[in-house]
Amino acid sequence: MSKKLVSMTINGNKVEEAVEPRTLLIHFLREKLNLTGAHIGCETSHCGACTVDIDGESVKSCTCLAVQCEGADIKTVEGLASGGVLHAVQEGFYKEHGLQCGFCTPGMLMRAYRLLQENPDPTEEEIRVGMSGNLCRCTGYQNIVKAVQYASRKLREPATDTVAA
Amino acid sequence: MNAPLKEREQALMGIGESRLRKEDARFIQGKGNYVDDVKMPGMLHMDIVRSPLAHARIKRINKEAALAMPGVHAVLTADDLKPLKLHWMPTLAGDVQAVLADEKVVFQMQEVAIVIADDRYIAADAVEAVEVEYEELPVVINPFDALKPDAPVIREDLAGKTEGAHGARTHHNHIFTWEAGDKSSADAAFANAPVTVKQDMFYPRVHPCPLETCGCVASFDPVRGELTTYITSQAPHVVRTVVSMLSGIPESKVRIISPDIGGGFGNKVGVYPGYVCAIVASIVLGRPVKWVEDRIENLSSTAFARDYHMSGELAATPDGKITGLRVEVVADHGAFDACADPTKFPAGMFHIVSGSYDIPAAHCSVKGVYTNKAPGGVAYRCSFRVTEAVYLIERMVDVLAQKLGIDKAEIRARNFIRKDQFPYTSAFGFEYDSGDYHTALQKVLDAVDYKALRAEQAAKRADPNSPTLMGIGLVTFTEVVGAGPSKMCDILGVGMFDSCEIRVHPTGSAIARMGTITQGQGHQTTYAQIIATELGIPSEVIQVEEGDTSTAPYGLGTYGSRSTPVAGAAIALAARKIHAKARKIAAHLLEVAEGDLEWEVDRFKVRGDDSRFKTMKDISWAAYNQPPEGLEPGLEAVHYYDPPNFTYPFGIYLCVVDIDKATGETKIRRFYALDDCGTRINPMIIDGQIHGGLTEGFAVAMGQLLSFDEQGNIQGNSLMDYFVPTAVETPKWETDYTVTPSPHHPLGAKGVAESPHVGSIPTFTSAIVDALSHLGVTHVDMPHTAYRTWKELKRLGVAQ
Known part of the structure; x- marks a missing residue:
């Protein structure tokens, strides 16, 4: 199958690759670029394990073609920590025991990252609704809610202490 | 210092x-580092051609078009595996299972052929290009129909085989009949009983559905004669033994690696045809082969849980003291008996069915049956059919309480095994290690102010304008976990140390x-x-x-x-x-x-x-x-x-629901879970496990169901239909604990992660039935979806 050249920015790095037009973004990230943080849980846009951030929106990368992302600015879980320091959502999931098997976690983190920009101080109900595109089979969500609340507090009142990546 | x-x-x-x-x-x-993250040089991708029919003879398979596609390396069918004697494999339950369908298919989505290609896209294209011609056969999906004399023969390979792995087979679709307890003493208890109750209930077929599906990367090195396989397995050492036995490769040259696993919940105990096929393909091609199933394949073919048609009976005195228990089960095992249980226990630990109660006489009988459905029978976040057992006994105690007009907390307290009775040997022969049920029950009743809840319920019932029905569910369960003493428990002959x-x-x-x-x-x-x-x-x-x-x-x-x-x-x-x-x-x-x-x-x-x-x-x-x-x-x-005994964690769960009289929608107002897992090693992790188990229990009770139509078409095998709750539906959980250490465990610990699943499911049913009990309802089958509950309300004349 003939390939098409796509270029985009991923976690701040310029990426240019030739891909089959039918290549899904999730496969492009995982198999071409070895960014295996985002996972495949359903391939039908239900579970959210593949969630990444594209141009300021949470997107399920299993139902998006790589060629649709021409010129896009993409952030994945691998780009969350910066300067050797965990992002507040990562710290929140760690501190509040917001993960168990870890398979949904990259998607959860990327969704939480965007949710807290859309709504920096969400209520518990807003967190539950805001995270409802991401499924978790392990935690029962209770500690995920706490993790997002932790991150929300931390982002609004940045403390001096951080957790090293 | x-x-x-x-x-x-x-x-x-x-x-x-x-x-x-x-x-x-x-x-x-x-x-x-999950299986699908593993990448090896020269790695190929496998995909599976699956049957669209539940029961059919395979007339012809044409691989030509698929093989002609660029990037396709092989298409293999049962005929290709025959010379290697790998077209069938033993199951954990003493049966055999077709690795690839041998002459006929016996359930929808069964593995018929495999395709190996350069990447997953080409493999998927090639699957479409494999032509399979079928001749349809009559389908049987109900185990009671399967036992009729003229029922279709599902397993032609077992023709004339009157002895199975677990005793005599009495019908061509009969697998085993397994019994525990003492029938004559149980019958005697019923013969003289002033009070008896009987309730039929169906525990539907569900699936553990971990977020990561099953898969593997098999890599055979033809020069060294070594096989390395990364696999989504909850039991990698057992897989190594099975792979060595099947392939003939010495066990010392087989290396099985379970890397990070994205949830198991029982789904990843078994050895599935996809694993075997990927390994064979790697041996045949001398290159690494990756197979990762998609969600629909996962829900349709790699295991299921439950599917128990149960009938329970209790004998009792007029003041509610239970004197006898009888249970009969018809167990739908699908087309192959691939249940994941210790070898000697074809119904797992189902005989824990006497629960937390001092019942002097008990008997149970479980009949395993073949149908045209996927094989499996895994323990979905539970210890081998303990979930089914706990469901049955807890429902039966509620039914008895209702018949006698005794409060469901009170009747439990009257029947509990007392603290001073431990170690306690049940009528089924289990030796319960330790427990203090009365203290735990009282702690929960006090914490939720049970009396006030009952008063509120009475007031709501008396108010014709109340838009909701209020129900209180209560379950006081005991599990048997930590299999197990190897004198009793083994898998394929290997003791469960x-x-x-x-x-x-x-x-x-x-x-x-x-x-x-x-x-x-x-x-x-x-x-x-x-x-x-x-x-x-x-x-x-x-x-x-x-x-x-x-x-x-x-x-x-x-x-x-x-x-x-x-x-x-x-x-x-x-x-x-x-x-x-x-x-x-x-x-x-x-x-x-x-x-x-x-x-x-x-x-x-x-x-x-x-x-x-x-x-x-x-x-x-x-x-x-x-x-x-x-x-x-x-x-x-x-x-x-090698443990001297099992451990017996227990819990007291209470749930309050409000059911909308008009729509059947059920709001979980409160769920209070007290667990006693003995010594607590990491309270944070215990709480996390309990939240997760309660949520899976909520999913099973309130929505999960793998159903089939008369043709054996599986319905609801994607996340569009199969219920996995989001953060919105999931209730908020309150947890509590008592500590009763296990006397025989070096640390006093008992295990915890499955209790919340096992215990919560009957709690939800108990609450739903409680909301309807004043209308004469003694039981409602799961799942308690709004539609099904509304239908019940309509039948009762509550909803329009």
Whole structure:
């Protein structure tokens, strides 16, 4: 199958690759670029394990073609920590025991990252609704809610202490 | 060096501490290593051609078009596997299963052929290009129909076989009839009983549905004759044994690696055709082959749970004391008996069905039946059919309470095994290790103000304008976990012990290798805490490794809540061997007799003299450079732990629901879960496990269902239809605990992660039925979706 050249920015790095037009973004990230943080849980846009951030929106990368992302600015879980320091959502999931098997976690983190920009101080109900595109089979969500609340507090009142990546 | 005791203890982060998880750093940074993340040079991709029909003869398979596609390396069918004798494989339940359909298909989505290609896209295209011609056969999906004399023959390969792995077969679709307890004494209890109740109930077919599906990467090295396979397995050592037996490759040349596992919940115990096919393909092609199923394949073909048609009876005195229990089950096992149970127990631990109650006479009988559905019968977050058993007994006690007009908390208290009766041998022969049910029940009733809840319910019932029906569910369950004593429990002949190897390094850090495998339970964190407490080494410098059969000692894996009860004990006892050696070294270094030493948190000190001591760190160094004469150098130990008994965790769960009279929508107002898992190793992780188990229980009770139409078409096999709750539907959980240690476990621990699943499911049903009980309802089958509940309300004349 003939390939098409796509270029985009991923976690701040310029990426240019030739891909089959039918290549899904999730496969492009995982198999071409070895960014295996985002996972495949359903391939039908239900579970959210593949969630990444594209141009300021949470997107399920299993139902998006790589060629649709021409010129896009993409952030994945691998780009969350910066300067050797965990992002507040990562710290929140760690501190509040917001993960168990870890398979949904990259998607959860990327969704939480965007949710807290859309709504920096969400209520518990807003967190539950805001995270409802991401499924978790392990935690029962209770500690995920706490993790997002932790991150929300931390982002609004940045403390001096951080957790090293 | 002489920091206060408390400080030294806290520095270890041992048993009882809510230590943050060591696993998390990689998972929150996208650095986990799951099967689908494994990439090997020259790796090919496998995809599976599956049957669209539930029962059909295969007339012809045409591979030509698929093979002609660029990038396709092979298309294999049962005929290709025949010369290798790999077209059938043994199941864990003593049956055989077709690896690829041999002459006919017996369930929809059965594996018919495999395609190996350069990438997953080409493989998927090639699957479409394989032409299979079928001749349809009559389908049977109901186990009662399957047992009719003229029912279609599902398993032609078993023609004339009147003896199965578990006794006589009486019909061509009959697998086994298994009994426990004493029928004559149970019958006698019923013959003289002033009160009896009977209730039929169906526990529907569901699926564990972990977020990561099943898959593997098989890599056969033809030069070395070695097979390495990365696999989503909860029991990698058992897989190694099975693969060696099937392939003829010596077990020493088979390496099975369970890397990070994205949830298991029983789904990843079995050996599935996809694994075998990928391994065969790698052997045939001499290249690594990856197979990862998609969600629809996962829900349709790799295992299921439950599918038990149960009928329960209780005999009792007029004041509600239970005198007898009888249970009959028709178990739908699908087209092959691939249940994941200890070999001698075709219905698992279903005979825990007498529950938390002192019932003098009991009998149960389980009849396994073939139907045109997927094989499986896994323990979905439970210990081998304990979920079904707990559901039945808890429902029956409610039914009895209702008939006698006794409150459901009161009737339980009247029938509990009392604290002073432990160890207690049940009518089915289980020896319950410890429990204190009355204390736990009272704690829950006080915490929720049970009396006030009942008063509120009475007021709502009296108010014709109340828009909702209020229900209170109560369950007081006991599990049997930690399989198990190898005199009773084995898998394919291998006893269900578990193992631990600990090496303490010269500088005082340590590594522990285990026969279990974590799938989110946090073993790397909690196992280190056990060693920290036992050996006085900070958990921070203790590495825990599992899942690689080439480095870890043989173990039976993680399922049935067996990690802490079995492997946890192996850790403690391996550590104690090291501790004993460390004492000798300390005595040598301090030039005193061993008897003059006492252990204190992280050191041996000379009794009564705080200034003379050797820390574990000192001792570790000495073990490698100046061991006492006659003692071999080094500081390590291996322990294989064969438990003397199961453990019996218990819990008291209470749930309050409000059902909308007009729509049947059910709001979980409150769910209070008290668990007693004995000694608590990491309270934070325990709470997390309980939240997760309760949520899975909520999913099963309120929505999960794998249903089939008359043609055997599976309905609801994607996440569009199969209910996995989001954060919005999921209730908020309140947790509580009591601690009744297990007397036979070295740490007193019992296991916890499955209790919330097992215990919560009947709690939801209990609450729903409670809301309708004043209308004469004694039972409603799951799942309690709004539609099904509305239909019930309509039948009762409550809803329009």
